[in-house]
Amino acid sequence: MVEILFLVPFLTGVLSFFLPSKPGRSMLVLTGAIHFVLTLVLWIIRPGALMPAYFMVTPEGLLSLSVISLLFLLISIYTTAYIESAHIRNEKVFIGSMLLFLSTMTMVTLSDHIMVMWIAIESTTLASAPLIYTSGSPKSLETTWKYVFICSVGIAMALLGSVLISLAVDAGGENVPMSFSALSAQAPRLDSMWLKAGFIFILVGYGTKMGLAPMHTWLPDAHSEAPSPVSALLSGVLLNCAYLGIFKTHKIMVSAGLADFSGTLLMAFGIVSILAAATFILKQGEYKRLLAYSSIENMGIIAFGTGLGGIGVYGAILCLIHHSLIKSSLFLTSGNILLGYGNRLIVQTGNLAGQMPKTFVAFFAGFVGISGFPPFGIFMGELLIIVGAFRTGHTIWAGIFIASLCIIVAGFVNQVMRISFDDAPKTVNFKEKARLIWPQFTLLATSVVLSFWIPDVVYLEIVNAVVSVGGGF
Amino acid sequence: MTQLVDIILSLSLLSIIFSFGSSRLQGLIKALAFQGIVVSIVPFFMGHELSGGDIIFSLTTLLIRGIGIPLYLYSAIEKIAVHRELEPIIGYHGSILIGLLMVVAAMFVSRKINVPSASDSLLLLPTAMVLLSGGMFLMMARRKAITMVLGYMTMENGIYLVGTTFSVRAHHIVEFGVLLDVLAGVMIMAVILQNMKQGAEDPDMALNKISKE
Numbered sequence: 099m100v101e102i103l104f105l106v107p108f109l110t111g112v113l114s115f116f117l118p119s120k121p122g123r124s125m126l127v128l129t130g131a132i133h134f135v136l137t138l139v140l141w142i143i144r145p146g147a148l149m150p151a152y153f154m155v156t157p158e159g160l161l162s163l164s165v166i167s168l169l170f171l172l173i174s175i176y177t178t179a180y181i182e183s184a185h186i187r188n189e190k191v192f193i194g195s196m197l198l199f200l201s202t203m204t205m206v207t208l209s210d211h212i213m214v215m216w217i218a219i220e221s222t223t224l225a226s227a228p229l230i231y232t233s234g235s236p237k238s239l240e241t242t243w244k245y246v247f248i249c250s251v252g253i254a255m256a257l258l259g260s261v262l263i264s265l266a267v268d269a270g271g272e273n274v275p276m277s278f279s280a281l282s283a284q285a286p287r288l289d290s291m292w293l294k295a296g297f298i299f300i301l302v303g304y305g306t307k308m309g310l311a312p313m314h315t316w317l318p319d320a321h322s323e324a325p326s327p328v329s330a331l332l333s334g335v336l337l338n339c340a341y342l343g344i345f346k347t348h349k350i351m352v353s354a355g356l357a358d359f360s361g362t363l364l365m366a367f368g369i370v371s372i373l374a375a376a377t378f379i380l381k382q383g384e385y386k387r388l389l390a391y392s393s394i395e396n397m398g399i400i401a402f403g404t405g406l407g408g409i410g411v412y413g414a415i416l417c418l419i420h421h422s423l424i425k426s427s428l429f430l431t432s433g434n435i436l437l438g439y440g441n442r443l444i445v446q447t448g449n450l451a452g453q454m455p456k457t458f459v460a461f462f463a464g465f466v467g468i469s470g471f472p473p474f475g476i477f478m479g480e481l482l483i484i485v486g487a488f489r490t491g492h493t494i495w496a497g498i499f500i501a502s503l504c505i506i507v508a509g510f511v512n513q514v515m516r517i518s519f520d521d522a523p524k525t526v527n528f529k530e531k532a533r534l535i536w537p538q539f540t541l542l543a544t545s546v547v548l549s550f551w552i553p554d555v556v557y558l559e560i561v562n563a564v565v566s567v568g569g570g571f
Numbered sequence: 572m573t574q575l576v577d578i579i580l581s582l583s584l585l586s587i588i589f590s591f592g593s594s595r596l597q598g599l600i601k602a603l604a605f606q607g608i609v610v611s612i613v614p615f616f617m618g619h620e621l622s623g624g625d626i627i628f629s630l631t632t633l634l635i636r637g638i639g640i641p642l643y644l645y646s647a648i649e650k651i652a653v654h655r656e657l658e659p660i661i662g663y664h665g666s667i668l669i670g671l672l673m674v675v676a677a678m679f680v681s682r683k684i685n686v687p688s689a690s691d692s693l694l695l696l697p698t699a700m701v702l703l704s705g706g707m708f709l710m711m712a713r714r715k716a717i718t719m720v721l722g723y724m725t726m727e728n729g730i731y732l733v734g735t736t737f738s739v740r741a742h743h744i745v746e747f748g749v750l751l752d753v754l755a756g757v758m759i760m761a762v763i764l765q766n767m768k769q770g771a772e773d774p775d776m777a778l779n780k781i782s783k784e
Contacts, residue, residue: 243716247716247720247723250723251707251710251723251726254723254726254727254730257734258703258730258733261730261733261734261737265686265737268737
């Protein structure tokens with residue numbers, strides 16, 4: 099009965115469209131809490147699915163689900179305080195869409211059928227579009243249009259990819275259900291040409307949604323224009339959902355003995371994304387766009403690590419988890435900065451350390467974490483990916499990877515220093531409420547704790563996920 | 572039967588070339604409606620066994636793709652009083668030439684691809700490929716948001732054709748393809764309609780000529 103995990107937010111989401119503001123906000127947090135408890139229960143007892151042909155709890159799915167659940171709970175608490183200070187045009191629609199968004203993302207993590215996965219990812223676009231169009235300005239309309247249109251085209255590519263994979267089954271003369279688990283099990287008997295074609299389209303399709311360059315153009319705009327809690331959700335969990343689609347298809351390719359093909363493509367898209375981020379991050383004048391380009395970089399790192407295989411996959415999964423935790427905390431903090439300074443431009447900010455000390459601590463710690471410094475987990479993830487690249491003889495790739503990371507950190511440091519310590523153009527009167535601060539601290543603390551101690555049961559699931567795509571030590 | 576399919580498909584190929592050369596949005600929408608009808612009825616002539624559910628589904632698709640969405644788009648352009656695409660990124664003559672090259676390339680490539688369970692139809696695969704690439708071309712070569720939606724729908728028609736005619740087990744995929752059309756299409760159009768309302772208040776609103784940075 100794992101379906102309950104996406105049915106609960108679906109029902110409360112629909113209900114929220116009709117609730118007044120205050121009960122709506124309570125419903126948001128309550129649903130987040132119920133979802134979190136249900137996810138914890140899933141770790142202890144593994145109930146089967148009502149529709150086992152379509153849904154299944156997989157290691158990678160469970161890991162993503164847990165990240166989504168924790169993030170959503172904390173973001174929902176932050177949102178209740180954020181809404182009080184920021185202008186949200188239609189609060190009912192906003193809260194309802196957030197819950198529907200949670201429902202669709204949960205569905206992505208639990209889906210085992212190639213088409214259910216596709217529908218769920220498509221639904222995430224539809225549920226999140228109203229979240230971006232909240233200010234009602236022409237700019238936010240254009241951004242929403244760009245987001246829906248580019249992602250829809252991408253998702254259409256993924257649909258074609260799914261059709262081509264079904265052709266691989268037909269061409270192989272097999273009668274295999276279209277579930278990821280069955281396809282992976284029977285992969286050696288599927289037609290390799292159609293599998294390759296299908297993978298390319300799925301990579302381009304879901305890669306668009308994941309923010310891989312050169313299909314990333316919607317991402318900086320959407321992350322910058324959306325309210326900060328939504329940016330945190332988009333960056334922290336939506337990108338992971340799209341990655342899950344690619345990961346599961348890559349699993350089929352690995353089982354079919356085509357890991358070289360899909361791995362090389364993943365590495366190429368990964369490196370291009372990191373390079374694109376390194377190019378654009380240097381001249382960013384807006385702090386939210388800066389974070390958005392950092393998301394593109396991290397998605398590139400994750401794709402690169404997954405493509406490498408071996409120890410790189412373990413590094414990629416670590417980066418996936420820690421990027422979600424740290425980046426969502428950074429986006430929430432950027433919400434405080436926006437509320438304080440009332441402007442997205444970096445030049446309009448300054449002296450964050452003096453004016454908003456708690457926000458500064460969260461912001462600076464987040465920056466340290468996202469740049470890949472210890473004690474945060476991305477450090478270990480990136481290190482393992484670099485080791486993996488050298489071990490597998492990809493020295494040139496590793497060189498480009500390291501050089502790009504250095505450029506990105508340099509660009510980042512420059513802007514973070516300006517925001518934190520330069521003279522401020524004006525004095526900020528912003529009350530740093532507890533609900534606007536401690537969700538970020540909790541996220542950062544979780545990342546630090548997970549860097550030093552991973553519970554055995556979680557570690558086992560990570561290893562299972564890693565092994566399923568040909569990774570390992 | 573195969574000849575009949577090829578005749579219908581050749582008309583749909585012509586409609587793509589026509590849509591490449593048309594500056595009038597009404598003409599584009601008519602071409603799209605025609606393609607929608609063609610891709611919906613082709614499965615009936617493929618010789619696959621069709622259950623009652625399949626037939627109802629194909630007819631629903633016909634109603635949505637061939638009639639519903641084009642009518643909706645038609646009323647949308649009437650509302651915003653946009654009738655022509657005046658500043659295409661790639662000119663109309665150039666577009667027609669590219670369309671012809673697409674058809675030739677698709678014919679050439681499709682002979683080299685071995686599609687399982689394909690019928691004897693010569694034009695099925697080339698038409699699907701041209702619809703796909705043609706849709707993408709329209710999205711890239713035109714500036715107006717509404718023309719991009721038309722390009723998107725054309726591309727969707729290509730995917731539908733691949734799904735319904737080539738794959739034995741892709742029925743679900745095709746069904747959900749329609750879902751994509753209805754949901755995403757309507758969503759996109761809702762955003763545009765919203766824009767139209769704003770556009771009426773603010774004549775400088777630039778979304779109709781969406782920026783491509």
